[in-house]
Amino acid sequence: MKRYLSILFLLIPLVCISQNKMLDSLENLISNYKTQDTNYVNLRIKYAARKMFLTPADTTWTTYNNKTLELSQKLNYPKGIGISYNNLGIVKHYFLSDPLKGLEYYQQAYDVFEKEPKFQKYVIGVLTNIGLIYLEQQEYTKALKSFKTLLHNPENKSKYTTEFYIGNVYGEQKKLDSSIYYYKKALVGAELNKRPIFIANIKTNLGVVQTNAGFLEDGLLNTQESLDIIETHNIEGLRVTAYTNAAEVYLQNNNIEKAQYYASNSLKLSEGINSLSTKNSALATLANVYAQKGDYKNALTNYKEHIVLRDSLINADRKLEISRKEIQFKADKDKAIAQVEIERQKSIKNASIIGGAGLVLAAIIGFILYRRKRDAVSKSKEAEFNAKVSDTELKALRSQMNPHFIFNSLNSIGDYILKNDTQSASDYLSKFAKLMRLTLENSEKKEILLSEDISLLRTYMDIERKRFNNTFTYNIIVDEGLDEDNILVPPMILQPFIENSIIHGLSHKENSGVLTISFKAKNDMLICSVDDNGIGRKSSATNKANTENKSMGMAITKSRIEIINKLKNTNGNIEIIDKTKGTRIDVSLPMQFAY
Template identity: 40%
Template structure:
């Protein structure tokens, strides 16, 4: 997956323009006070110290030092704690994180003495923000969770939602995507129950979900959530949040191979960041523009942008963004005069920064880049080593089980959202019915009321039942698709294929190892690419099946041949098919049919049109099911049942009559699969 910068928004302050007007008023008020007016002057100093921290933190520290002296003289513990807390804000704004943490700890110690749990939780949250800026997401999450529990005990839903958004961001950067999605949806639900769907906090959560969907390569969904945030930011005139969202929308368009749309959004973001004088935001927009130029294959322009942003991230000690920048610089050098040595160095630097940031997905990106570069340089052993590490690491954070969990979280949120709306509507209708009953209680009798109530219960019950049926069907779809993916990527096949590559390397058979590795890498890539699609082009699916058959053919020492025929009435470039739906039958033909034979066998795969259906057949001349009926029955039946479930779901969704038939021949087995005939355009 392509690497890019994402932007998050924590709402700790007001819009900078509004803040400046507040500063002007407070400075005027400060001039009218004198040192004898301790109480009034102390309040003005503290408010100034808070408002200075984004625009002029040095001034903020100066006025807060005076506030601390006044608070100590008057033994005003509450104001003293706030002064320390706001000093922490100003130190954090200057990038002096250790001093910021020390100030927050001083404030927390006072809040402990005064038993001010709410303010203590806010200071703990501030510490979490410092750890987040240092890319220490585990520490940040610990602080956010500690603050969340306090707000939960106080039943402060708004602050609970704010903490959940922060916790979700930490989960996302730690690559625990199911936990992140679940936390974001929990935060959304809190706002929706409060009917608070136009606030900046609600916008921030939608933006966070958009970022997560970008990481999950669901780019259209990502744009939808970012646009929800954009609409709120425009209404609220929150320019910083608007710029970040436009950057994130640009990233999604870049992934969708629409670089011109991406650059248009990045430029809008850059102009806003320039307008509010935010150098870091301007640099981030420039970085993303550079990545869009990579998509346009203008590598010189891309490098210019990365060279501008790299020193800024180095000064900020931002390992996450440095990993992204170096990886993209490596891409540029590998495409400029094939400068692979320079590219390799940048990929290594990217991997080191990704490990420092504890970002698994960025480590995978760097490992995959190192695999390709070493392969091009002829370092096949190193290429194999990096590829093996990438596969293991990717499995750890993007496993089938996590995909399944993500699908369940999404479905659970949809069901919960519908349930909340239904309960709300039902409660409102119940109250209206009660008022109507009280008004007309002398005009209605018990029989009519009882009949009406029964009718209402029946209608409501039917509505809930229908919603539950829809939810169950959607869960079945997600469960079947993910189990089908698990069957396609059989761990035994992966293990045996990697062992075969290793065997060629040990035998110093470089040509065979290279050939096998190329086919295997192409198969893995194509399978992962198609794993998120409901349908793929027939020509692409045939290419993946050919790759699979070639690998298995080589493993069996060419003990079988195969042929693939597509009738003239089918256009493979315009026909869609569920990805790898025929792969389990090919696997059965090879390992339960042909592998048992002494002589070489043959597999024939055919596609044609029949009664507006796509008619697919897998025909082999193996030993057949009768001779092999006691072996591997469980694995075979799982594959058959999964395919049958996928066809049943297609029939329901497309209103067609697809089917699957297994025919035992005198020698071998023939499988006939009928699917809906779907065109790409």
């Protein structure tokens, strides 16, 4: 199963560590302050910066920051407005696990700060938080691009924080050497600046990466040092993350009891602060702990919860909505800039009218030419917008996996465990885990090699054969003229049809069924066929079970092909042929080569 590195909750670029006395002093100042002016707003901002991370479970932070925002708006105080928006984004994104709402607030903060050069130091923090949404949603390329741009920004005075985030990205990509390199660079900066929160957070993530890279002693040492710092400074906002990481490190060091202790406590703490991402990591680690102890029942229970929560955190709809918000924000920004330019042109035109008829005529012609250019640019941006939305929708469709198949597979594993058939359970779980891993990895890709897709389909059909007690066999045929390692296809494009053939055709057949998957070239098109000798569509129509899923699978694949046709200007299609015994599906795709 994939292991997600926990991301730092302290994403407040304005945060610094204060003693309790300073917090008490600030609280008294705010309570006794009589005038609601910009100094009062600054006191509220300073208090939030020092206290928010220490008390992430406090449910009043939304109300507190909203009040600061309202005061700043009444005073027309841009600094207060921008920082309040950023703090609200942090509360929504990290404390309440709502990255969509968090992104809205971050973009509003960015819109305030980018207008004045003196606020550029705050822009760094806001852009960092937006980059971390990309990281959380596994948009690693976008995240890395954002952070490396920030790393070379002259206004970035805390480059060690950016180096830490780059280490996170490389850790998620399993580029462990690069991750360790950036974590160590970040650690040097954090220690020079005497930032215990960052030191503890860098060390806990560095410990996990070093452990995964095989440096068990170094990983264990950094993990223990991180836990010690958290205890010394009472850093509650980091405790959940550190406990989750410690559980993983101790598990790989075969200290099962400590692994269970930290994973269980991380799970309890994450529920207390509503941190879904750390709860997801804790469930995954607990499943591994129980499996190591031979407690397969609890291992399966925790693994099921982890799967459900993981899919809710990183689902296609959320990714699509985040991309839409990102694109819409850019579109609105371009529109605002264009409107300012239009107003400027109107002013120029009015001045030209006063100057004389000749200048009026010149201004009008200039304005017409400008408007034509603006309209052309607008159409270009609209086309780019639509293309990106189509591409994002295609990603969303690719990443969907039938939940009934997932839970049927997990229940089958559970049945083997209850029957004490550990060998079958292990074999089934191994194939299932491989399929899930490959499906998630490929959901981000537009195309994969035909050989990779065949391997995916083979694993999927092996699982289904085992689930249906080997009541059918399958063949995969590739024409001799096709090079599997050079042809590109959309990932798992045939999976819904194969699933329909197995469930609606072959599973109802009295004797053994045969499923044939074939690939051939025809008129610059790749013909992908799914052929079964099942009971056929007419007989299957009388069986109402899974009708909705069958329709959904067909609809999703049709949508994928329609979007591919739109993006590539091709004529891919789906053809259904009813045979005397069984059904054949022909999917026509444009022939594409890797090189």
